[in-house]
Amino acid sequence: MISVLMIAAGQVWAAYGKFPPPVAPYSTKSLNTARVKMPIIFPLIGGNNYSDDFNAHRSGHRHTGIDIKAPKMTAIVAPFKGTFGNKVHSFWIYGDYGWKCLGTHLNDDTPGTNDGKNNFDFMFAPNLNFGDHVEAGQLIGYVGNSGDATGPHLHFEMYSPVGIRDPYPSLQHAMHISSPSRIIRNLNEKPEHKEERYEVCKRNWIHLGGSFYGILLAKQYDTGRVITVKHPSFVTFSFAQDLVEKLDIDSWPTNRPASIYFRREGEKVVVTKVVPPDN
Ligand SMILES: [Zn+2]
Numbered sequence: 113m114i115s116v117l118m119i120a121a122g123q124v125w126a127a128y129g130k131f132p133p134p135v136a137p138y139s140t141k142s143l144n145t146a147r148v149k150m151p152i153i154f155p156l157i158g159g160n161n162y163s164d165d166f167n168a169h170r171s172g173h174r175h176t177g178i179d180i181k182a183p184k185m186t187a188i189v190a191p192f193k194g195t196f197g198n199k200v201h202s203f204w205i206y207g208d209y210g211w212k213c214l215g216t217h218l219n220d221d222t223p224g225t226n227d228g229k230n231n232f233d234f235m236f237a238p239n240l241n242f243g244d245h246v247e248a249g250q251l252i253g254y255v256g257n258s259g260d261a262t263g264p265h266l267h268f269e270m271y272s273p274v275g276i277r278d279p280y281p282s283l284q285h286a287m288h289i290s291s292p293s294r295i296i297r298n299l300n301e302k303p304e305h306k307e308e309r310y311e312v313c314k315r316n317w318i319h320l321g322g323s324f325y326g327i328l329l330a331k332q333y334d335t336g337r338v339i340t341v342k343h344p345s346f347v348t349f350s351f352a353q354d355l356v357e358k359l360d361i362d363s364w365p366t367n368r369p370a371s372i373y374f375r376r377e378g379e380k381v382v383v384t385k386v387v388p389p390d391n
Pocket residue numbers: 175177178179267268
């Protein structure tokens with residue numbers, strides 16, 4: 113029996129490689145309530161409210177994080193830089209400086225519904241892969257009420273290098289940002305005069321007619337100014353046939369953005385250049 117359990121545990125670890133999710137203690141015993149403060153970016157953008165409900169009694173255990181209430185689809189950002197991991201409805205970050213965090217109940221519904229369809233484009237940022245390095249403030253995903261949540265909120269846990277800690281003091285002193293960090297490739301390859309650039313992750317693509325459908329990550333204007341998205345936004349482009357022949361769009365990964373440069377000519381959008389995603 114013991115050997116069976118050990119194999120099962122080994123499989124769990126193998127599935128998450130070097131970055132298994134941090135596991136909170138599940139017991140009625142009091143958690144460590146030391147008021148340790150870690151400099152972080154507040155994990156949500158926009159209106160929210162929370163109180164210090166860390167260590168609160170729940171049926172059969174203590175509450176192991178802080179519940180930050182916010183409307184569904186509120187953007188969640190990385191509180192600090194580190195390595196990203198996720199499984200359905202939850203994410204965690206192994207911070208470069210030894211702390212970890214975990215957030216759960218991410219959105220699993222089509223916006224405006226309660227359908228539980230689990231479309232990842234409404235749960236996580238379109239460009240995230242397990243094991244990616246994320247920057248502080250980078251878009252991670254969206255608030256929801258998945259799992260056993262009674263209303264939309266982010267259940268947020270923090271771990272010092274020696275164990276779980278109350279996130280409240282860090283949240284109280286956190287830096288609030290108004291849009292996600294400017295994650296854009298080749299920032300210097302800005303659009304030319306009157307051009308715009310969209311960073312777009314492929315979602316669908318029809319070779320005949322060059323119809324490209326994707327999800328927006330960031331925009332850049334000819335001034336160099338970058339705007340990052342904080343809500344899922346789908347875009348379509350028509351690529352000219354000579355461009356289609358040069359680009360092997362079938363092979364593009366869906367979680368890395370392509371750069372699409374274009375001009376607006378009246379009502380028309382004319383694609384001028386496309387830089388394929390990094391693999
Ligand atoms: Zn909670």
